[in-house]
Amino acid sequence: MQVLVYGAGQLAQMMYLDGAALGIDVQAVDVSNNTVVHPVSKQPLDCSLEQAIERADVLTVEFEHVPEALLETAEQSGKLHPNKDAILVGADRVREKALLERLNIPNCAHRIVTDLTQLDECVEALGERLIIKASRDGYDGYGQWRLSQKADLPALKKQLEGLDLVRVPLVVEQMLKFDREVSLIGARNVSGDIKVYPLAENLHYQGQLHVSVAPATNSDDALTAKALEIFSKLVEGMDYVGVLAVELFQCGDTLLVNELAPRVHNSGHWTQAGADTSQFENHLRAVLDLPLGDTTNIGGDAAVSAMVNIIGCDDHDLALLGLPGVHFNWYGKTVRNKRKMGHINVTASGYKALGSKLEQLSGYLSADHFPELVDEAARLQK
């Protein structure tokens, strides 16, 4: 069985590693130059993209920002999972919001803006505390902005002047007071079977995921059922095949969809050590229409996991390898500021034990690069 992944980063690499154990050959496409490469060594393989598409049983993606022309060709082969529309939902906030509305899935109150004059209407409808996001990433000058009070609106408009909002509209959202961010990772295979992992609880710092804990603390059956209902609506509504990550804001008992990622996801890396079947293996199973693997935590009802991202540094003390239940993962990249270099999965029996292991782990890491870790370790031990 051969799977061709668009994108040649760590997600393709981890798919390759889990696939190889099952006898599945995963190849990757470096979409910057359309070459087919080995997902670990990144060395070019001796075949063209056309040949690789021809040979593959399935095409899939490790990220949503694949150039649309490539996705179009992939879709035409009849082998692409998830489908092109589903991938584009993850790449375009306008499509994402339209999907959520169509499927009647709770999400943040918002407006789509294609002309700056519409911003007044947004303040009128959503209030004066707003988050403004470019609907698509990767365009110079486009990004995210915040409005804290109505009086700043003229200045904001000035800042946004000159953007082509017809080509790249803005999504304007009410700034939400939420309790926490959780994510639901799950898979649907070609046959339509669905399996989801326990909810993960995600801690961000300066816009990047730093720590995930799964199952999320204080998550009862009702919350889990709500998340599953959202997930099922989404995958069925999109005729989705593969692993899908749903980022959710929790406000009391309510779950609002923040963002969809049509792929394996950083907040699901804990599944490598903590779940019976990893998200990478289940993604491959899903797209190849194999039976999905068990998604529960390994080690019984009390078993819990954490994932700690290693971001922008490589100054960890490798003595951390000696800690029981600590699993080190390294992507083999050159250090750059804010770059995801690797992650550490930690498994334990119960949150207290997990917190204690994270506290121990923090002793081998520089506090500068792991600003959330000590507090999170303390929270879990309470």
Place this chain on the structure above:
Amino acid sequence: MQVLVYGAGQLAQMMYLDGAALGIDVQAVDVSNNTVVHPVSKQPLDCSLEQAIERADVLTVEFEHVPEALLETAEQSGKLHPNKDAILVGADRVREKALLERLNIPNCAHRIVTDLTQLDECVEALGERLIIKASRDGYDGYGQWRLSQKADLPALKKQLEGLDLVRVPLVVEQMLKFDREVSLIGARNVSGDIKVYPLAENLHYQGQLHVSVAPATNSDDALTAKALEIFSKLVEGMDYVGVLAVELFQCGDTLLVNELAPRVHNSGHWTQAGADTSQFENHLRAVLDLPLGDTTNIGGDAAVSAMVNIIGCDDHDLALLGLPGVHFNWYGKTVRNKRKMGHINVTASGYKALGSKLEQLSGYLSADHFPELVDEAARLQK
């Protein structure tokens, strides 16, 4: 970090997969033609053996039958772990027996025979029920023979006539009545730290390992301590670095060493799914002098594992992937009679649950190729 493995079979492949996750680059040497290959694809890499030796931080082996000249060159680089003498102990039963005697480690009563006339003395000393083994494998006409009664000795001698017993002596052992075969897999790193996995209990069929269960049933602390003592004596006596497998016969409370394998071992494959750190990862950690990883079963005191070999067939029903706790591993080889094609790891909480899972699993496998499985499943459920 780069590790060069002599041998390019599934053991090197599994080292590669675990190494890649840690950022360790594993390359393999196909010793049939001295080319350096990718451990999974088996494709030649763009470097000579000399270059690969030069670049590697460590050289190691996936099997003991590496041509001695290659081992000699490897040893001269100063990077070979385990050392050449330790590897040769696994390849030569005369060296193995000499080591066991030197270290005063219990093993089967035996004699070394370099002349057929010595066989009479063997019967005299060891009795008339004997197993006769060529001291080294891979020579035409050499293998294993059995003597069941003294009257058959002349016929046996006739059969052995013409063998060059000075070049390849025979090891003659008393045929032992043992209760079962167990194995101890453990690792010692360059710094001398030692960690061992729980004892595995091994079921053979026609000379091949079919099922391992770990921890071995009915193994108390005293037995485990005995095995650890043997292991420690061996690795310290050989100044051994890496994973070592010790096959043992259990007779009542006594453990006798049957065979040593200076490498990761089939009876340790369960550690991939069942132990906190796999034998493959711990082998790499040991030879690179990293801290050894935890070797206990995942999931608490009741956690148990089994490994089922897939031998000479590929007619399994892939629906088995849907069974919780069942982990499929496939080596990507062409089917041949008696060839190890892959293995299935099964984890459970307690032996009864493990037996029940093995029983379920057997429904997806052909009874012809898994002759031990149903009985073993029944035994565990008792």
